[in-house]
Amino acid sequence: MMKDEIAWFRDHHVENMERMFAAVSDLYAEYWNDFFHFAIFEDDLEDWDTAFEQTHRRYLDALQIGERSKVVELACGRGGFADFVAANSGAEVLGIDISRSQLSHAQRHKRPNLRFLHHDIMRVDELEERFDAVILMDADCYLPDKRAAVDRIARAMKPGARFLLIAWCKREGLNGLQEELVLHPFMRYWGIPSLETPAGYRQHFHTAGLRLIEEADLNHKTRRNWDFGYERAIAGIRDFSVAKAARLLWKGLPLGRDGIRLIKEQFPAALYIKAGFDTGFLRYTYLLGEKD
């Protein structure tokens, strides 16, 4: 049953993502504002705002964006990081996302050098434009075919362009039972068709003509994020009600009872995410590539 559901996510990724984020966007924004990705902490005393600011500066520096660069943030979500790039680089920034609910919030960010577009990463190479820098954070796990996605992303890049991928990977060498007990429930509750390994991405970069210039496993420095997600899930369940869930649903897409189910499933998802990182089966991985 679980395997069938996971296969459905792969075969219906457009519908799956539209529905999922129409249900959960406002729920997550209560805790994560406009950043649905992890902050990197350099020490235990650092506060959240500083950690996010430093994380974003680090990503911006890595991309080597110039004043006239064309930048695309793939799966830009509510547009928080695209807005940061536009504000701090002077580059022309495009954010694309497959969820109209997420984009309805992204559109609140207004700058002359910032645009948003409803578009699927799996068709990014069909955009007329070519880019100097590409960012994809905390969304690779939803893609139905990771190799094809990296290939299409590389085609949308100019020679010398950089690609920053912040990926939710699975550890190499897990056995079937380990995946079944910890990763499959998480994937089922989060609408994830498959998880790639860091080695898998290295291979996809190579095949797509991207030279890997930096790779880092960030689990150690991001622990506070999944602990926070778990604590918020525990606190949230104490004052949870169907009426509250109904208020959080995006009104632009009728989800029926499925909307409430998708919100309810965020509770077990947070437990399995914590289990996934605490066991070390999930790896929060930074990969920086450059097109030859």
Ligand SMILES: C[S@@+](CC[C@H](N)C(=O)[O-])C[C@H]1O[C@@H](n2cnc3c(N)ncnc32)[C@H](O)[C@@H]1O
């Ligand atoms: C966890 S959120 C991360 C959003 C954003 N990157 C951030 O860090 O705040 C995942 C996002 O990926 C988007 N997404 C998933 N699959 C996509 C696809 N094939 N094309 C474009 N966006 C996609 C979802 O709609 C959602 O907004």
